[in-house]
Amino acid sequence: MAAIYRVNSLRIRLIRLGQVTLNAEALRPAMNDHLTLLAALRTRDPQQATAAIEAHLTHARNRALGL
Secondary structure, eight states: OHHHHHHHHHHHHHHHTTOOOOSHHHHHHHHHHHHHHHHHHHTTOHHHHHHHHHHHHHHHHHHHHTO
16 A cells, blocks of 8 residues: 555656645645544544545545546
8 A cells, every 4th residue: 555655646746746736626625535534543443544545545646637
């Protein structure tokens, strides 16, 4: 999972070069993803936490690609 995250992180950084996407439209969903992940971590539910981080990575990739 760590390797997948690292590769996706690098891909997103490369895609975002030269782009400014920090606006309320992009930040609100990202914050909701983070809050969902934190809630799963608080309850120590590994399945929920895994689902939350996978959803967040998918959403982040889609935002970076403009999908």
